[in-house]
Amino acid sequence: MKAFRLALALLTVFPVAPREAGEEEFKRSVAFFPLVGYALGLFLALAALLPLPAGLLAALQVALLLGLTGFLHLDGLLDAADALLGARSREARLRILEDPHLGAFAFGVGGVYLLLLWQALARVQDPLFLLLFPGFARFAFLPFLERYPLLHPGMAGAVRGGAWPWALLLALPFPLLYPLPALLGLLVPWGVARLAVARLGGLNGDILGAMIALGEMALLLTQALTLSAPLGLP
Template structure:
C-alpha cells in the first residue's frame, strides 16, 4: 500500500508528501500505470461533457496538466533547454538545475501544448483516454532500468523497481491500439537516446519529458489511425 501511495505522490498533484522509505519508492514503479489509469479515468469522464470540440479539447488539456501538477511539462521544458542546441555537457547539466526557461523551452513547450490541444479536440474515444496515460507511465521504465543516470536524484530513487508488473498493467493499450502505442514507445526511446548522447544518461526531468512526449505521440498516432480508418 505504501508503494502505491508513493506512486501517486511522485506522479500527481495529490498531497501525499509523506516520508517514504527507499523500498517504497523503488516499489512505486510497479504502480505507475495505475496512476496513469486514475488520471485517464478522469479524462475519459470529462471527455463526455456536452461541449464544443475545441473548448472540450482545451479543457481536457488543462485537466491533464493540472492533475499532474505540470510535472511532466516542467520536465519537457527543462529537457528541451538542456538537450537542444550546441553546448558542452557541463552546461547542459547546469541548465537542468536552472529554474529559468530559455528559447528552446518556449518553442518546444508552445508546440507541445498546441499539438496536444488540437489532438484532444479530435475527441479520442474515452477508452483511449483511459489507457494512454497508463501506458505512457510504463514506456520510460525499460530505459530507466537499462540506461545510466546523468546524476543522482529522483530517478535514482525509483530505479531498480519491478518491470513485469507495470508491463502487464500497461499491456491493454498496445493490444487495442498498437500503432499509437508504438509511436508512444518510440517517443520515449528517442528522448532517452538523445539524453544518453548529450548528457550521458537520464535524469528526473528527462523522464518527465519522456512521459509528456509519449502521451503526445500516442495522441497524434490516434489521430492518424482515425484518419486511416475513415
C-alpha cells in the first residue's frame, strides 16, 4: 500500500505520500504507475456520462487530465520543447532545460498539444478507452527509462530499475483491446527518448513528462483517426 500511495503522490496532486519512503519504495511504486493512470481515466470516463456538448465535454476532460496531474507532464513537455527544438549546441540546450522561463517553442508546442488533445477527446468518448489509456501511457515510457542514460539521478533515477515488468501486467488490457493505438503509444515516447539522447545526452524528469504527455496524445489521436466518423467537432 505504501508503494501505491507513493506512485499516486508522484503522478497526481493527491496528497497521499507516505511520511517516509526509501529507495526500495520508490522502485516498487513503478509497478503501480498504470493503476494511477486508471484512477485518472476513471474521472474521464465518468465525465463522459455528462449530458454536455462534445466540445465542452472535451474541454472539461482536458482540464481534469491536466489538473489532477498538477500540470506536471504538460510542464515537462513545455520545457522539453524549448530544449530539444531549434538549432543550438548541447550546452545551450542543457541550460535551457534548467531555465524555468518559457520560450517560443514551448508556447507553440503547448498550444498545438492542447488543441489536438481537446479535438481527440471530443471524438473519443468510449468510457472503456478513456479508463484505460492513461494507464498505458504511464507504462509506455518505462522501458525507455531503463534503456537510455539519465542526465542526472533526480526523480527519474529514483524510479529507474523499478518493477516495470509488473507494470506491464497492469497495462496489458489496453494493447489487447486497442493494439494500433498501443503501438503508436509506444513509438512516440521512444522517439522523444531518442531525440533527447541525441540532443541532450540523456533523459530527465522533464523528458519523462513529455513522453507521457505526447504518449497520451498519440493514443487518443490514433483512436480518433481509426473511428469511421469525421474527426471534426459536431
